[in-house]
Amino acid sequence: MSATPRSARLSSPGEVVAILIASAAVWAVVLALVLALFVTVFIPAIQFGGKGEIPTDFPVYPGAQLQSAMASGFSGCTTVSATWTTPDDALTVVGFYKQALSSSPWTITDTQPLVRSTTFYVEGNGDQHREGALTVEAPSFANGSTYISLALAKSNQRVVGSCKVVVGTIGS
Amino acid sequence: MPAAPTVFGYGDCITWPFKSSEWVGRVVVQSLIALIPFIGSMALIGWLLTAADRLFEGDHTVPPAGFYLRRGARVYFVAFIWGLVSAAILYSILFGFMLAFTNPTRTGSSTFFLLFGGWFAFVLGIGLVTHLAFLFFVPGAIEADSRGAIRGLNPFHAVADVFRHPKDSLLAALISYVAWILAGIGASLCYVGILITLGYGALVFAGALYVYERNTTVRPA
Numbered sequence: 001m002s003a004t005p006r007s008a009r010l011s012s013p014g015e016v017v018a019i020l021i022a023s024a025a026v027w028a029v030v031l032a033l034v035l036a037l038f039v040t041v042f043i044p045a046i047q048f049g050g051k052g053e054i055p056t057d058f059p060v061y062p063g064a065q066l067q068s069a070m071a072s073g074f075s076g077c078t079t080v081s082a083t084w085t086t087p088d089d090a091l092t093v094v095g096f097y098k099q100a101l102s103s104s105p106w107t108i109t110d111t112q113p114l115v116r117s118t119t120f121y122v123e124g125n126g127d128q129h130r131e132g133a134l135t136v137e138a139p140s141f142a143n144g145s146t147y148i149s150l151a152l153a154k155s156n157q158r159v160v161g162s163c164k165v166v167v168g169t170i171g172s
Numbered sequence: 173m174p175a176a177p178t179v180f181g182y183g184d185c186i187t188w189p190f191k192s193s194e195w196v197g198r199v200v201v202q203s204l205i206a207l208i209p210f211i212g213s214m215a216l217i218g219w220l221l222t223a224a225d226r227l228f229e230g231d232h233t234v235p236p237a238g239f240y241l242r243r244g245a246r247v248y249f250v251a252f253i254w255g256l257v258s259a260a261i262l263y264s265i266l267f268g269f270m271l272a273f274t275n276p277t278r279t280g281s282s283t284f285f286l287l288f289g290g291w292f293a294f295v296l297g298i299g300l301v302t303h304l305a306f307l308f309f310v311p312g313a314i315e316a317d318s319r320g321a322i323r324g325l326n327p328f329h330a331v332a333d334v335f336r337h338p339k340d341s342l343l344a345a346l347i348s349y350v351a352w353i354l355a356g357i358g359a360s361l362c363y364v365g366i367l368i369t370l371g372y373g374a375l376v377f378a379g380a381l382y383v384y385e386r387n388t389t390v391r392p393a
């Protein structure tokens with residue numbers, strides 16, 4: 001251990017000022033960097049992390065804006081949740097999906113029309129078995145956007161039957 | 173026949189501030205100063221090093237509160253840089269895990285289990301590393317104080333000190349751990365309690381610095 005006399009262990013005023021300014025500047029830069037990373041990388045990665053898991057053959061309403069896409073996987077079963085918005089009215093969107101989901105490889109297994117929303121229960125065949133629900137919800141106020149949400153489970157043929165999504169609203 | 177004076181040991185680090193009649197006021201004012209961003213931390217480090225200086229001079233009184241910036245600058249600089257490096261490593265791994273968890277389908281399910289195991293290993297690793305780091309706090313602070321800001325950044329000297337003086341390093345680490353708990357306990361129990369415990373924890377650390385440096389520095393015969 002260096003035996004510098006204790007009385008000599010003083011920094012010059014210039015060093016003190018330089019260290020204080022440098023540490024404050026580094027802190028500000030780090031904070032800005034973390035914020036930038038959070039906004040440009042981290043949040044989009046979480047919000048749209050499941051975008052690649054939306055089946056490429058799944059019909060997306062023309063012009064609808066993807067708002068979120070999340071996916072999770074477990075034991076050969078992948079669950080995808082995605083939401084879109086569109087300025088078009090809900091009836092037009094429902095009409096589009098009624099037609100688009102009735103053609104191969106998609107089949108509508110059930111339809112549940114409610115006051116402000118319509119849910120299509122769908123199944124899709126192909127390399128993977130897909131089943132889930134698509135809900136079209138009318139805007140809750142004038143000039144609002146129509147809300148489209150998808151919850152889909154994808155599985156390979158071996159685990160069919162054990163891979164489901166539960167969709168619904170409490171009380172309905 | 174007067175009793176021989178007892179040697180100040182690691183156990184005395186906890187109690188020595190109370191021998192000073194004005195310790196409460198000085199600790200409270202110094203803790204208040206320490207709340208100022210950047211300057212406060214430097215002043216607190218300078219104050220605790222001044223307390224260690226006084227102990228070397230045989231003066232067991234708590235130094236008056238103040239802006240001991242010139243005394244604390246070099247250790248503050250080294251602590252700041254190492255804190256920054258540690259935080260960068262820690263948060264990079266943390267964000268990496270969070271991103272991997274939000275995209276589990278890009279990895280297979282077996283990889284997901286590995287990821288889950290990796291997360292537990294990471295949490296365990298943080299606990300292990302932060303506790304082991306206490307071994308290097310006192311030697312690191314003394315090396316930075318005696319060698320200067322830039323040369324103090326070299327971790328080799330502190331690591332060598334720990335291997336050269338394992339018993340003292342372990343005892344100093346335990347006292348530093350107690351000091352760290354004491355410093356934060358005021359904020360945990362009642363937020364303004366930090367005004368007492370932050371400064372007191374710093375004085376306990378000052379005691380550990382003094383005993384470690386006294387015990388490990390080779391003096392000429």
